[in-house]
Amino acid sequence: MRRLLVASLLALSASGAFAAEIPGLPKISTERREQLVRDGFRYDKLPPELRARIDQDETQRLCTEYRNEPPPEVAAHIEKLARDSIVFPQDGNFLGDWKKGEALSLNGYGLRMGDDPKRQVGGNCYACHEMSPTELSYGTLGPSLKAYGKLRDYDREAIKEAYIKIYNPNATVACSTMPRFGTNKILSIDDIRHILAFLFDPESPVNRAE
Ligand code: HEC
Known part of the structure; x- marks a missing residue:
């Protein structure tokens, strides 16, 4: 021990x-x-x-080597690796069902020894982010995502950027500590669409904050 x-x-x-x-x-x-x-x-x-x-994969090795502060050319290389790994939804539709997205954001199941492979793995977003103001238990490693869609006028480019962020956060912040949900196959494209709906649907509690 x-x-x-x-x-x-x-x-x-x-x-x-x-x-x-x-x-x-x-x-x-x-x-x-x-x-x-x-x-x-x-x-x-x-x-x-x-x-x-x-x-360690190449990204982790480089981030370790530079203590998460790689010089610009190394950061650009890491960000390119991340961008190249991203698969976009074929039908161009980024939004699923916000209720399923809420459940996935709360769900921290998965990636542990002995886990049931048939059970849905969660995104565990609340471990690091505030999202819906009705959920009082959340971590603060990441920025608050309260009213995320509303603050961005539900803009399509912002939705696409959030897809990229969730699929592989290293695409925009080379040594991000957020998990690479899509690239590492933690969440499926459909799972990410549901979570995006939780962030961007005007009916979602995330956007109904005071
Ligand atoms: C281990 C902590 C951690 C987890 C878990 C996590 N994130 Fe993050 N997230 C971060 C950090 C740190 C940042 C800020 C650095 C960055 O942008 O990479 C961030 C940034 C973001 C951003 C960009 C915010 C902005 O500035 O506009 C979004 C969107 C986001 N996260 C969504 C999610 C979603 C959705 C989930 C769950 C599927 C999730 N995160 C899970 C740590 C986390």
């Missing part, structure tokens, strides 16, 4: 080749840190889908 905790702390503090400079903790190389994470999670015994959760 202690080993796991140390490994997780090191992973969180991750950055350049010799960057884990935290007072009281030893200075270690990126390679050593990666090894500690693997050891902590018994990497060799994990099924491939869980190994994939530990292996």
Whole structure:
């Protein structure tokens, strides 16, 4: 347990080749840190889908290396990778059913060991965002999304931008901490449409704030 905790702390503090400079903790190389994470999670015994959760992809590796502040050319490269991964709805329709979107925004199920693969995975948006003013429990890591559509006059370009944001937030903020819901197949295109309706339908409680 202690080993796991140390490994997780090191992973969180991750950055350049010799960057884990935290007072009281030893200075270690990126390679050593990666090894500690693997050891902590018994990497060799994990099924491939869980190994994939530990292996950093190019975006994560670059954001780690530059401590989430990549120079402009690296940021542009990451943003392009993200943009190229986005699949838009073929029929050009971005809005689904806001009630389903509300349920998905509240739902934090999924991506854990032992989860039922047949159960709907949620977006867990409230973990980081305020949305409907009727929901009092929300996190503040991300900006408030209260009255999101109303404040943008339900503009079609704004809807498309929000689709991009949810599908892959790194397309606009290279080292965003928001999950890449579409690219990482957490949510389907239909799920994202429902959530967009929750943000953009004038009837949605998100837009009926005082
Ligand atoms: C782990 C925290 C986290 C989760 C979960 C999360 N977000 Fe975010 N979100 C952020 C952060 C941080 C930002 C601001 C940085 C950025 O733009 O990438 C953000 C930005 C946004 C923006 C752009 C806001 C603006 O400035 O106009 C939208 C829209 C958004 N999130 C929607 C969602 C939706 C919908 C969900 C659920 C499907 C969600 N987020 C889940 C952290 C999160």
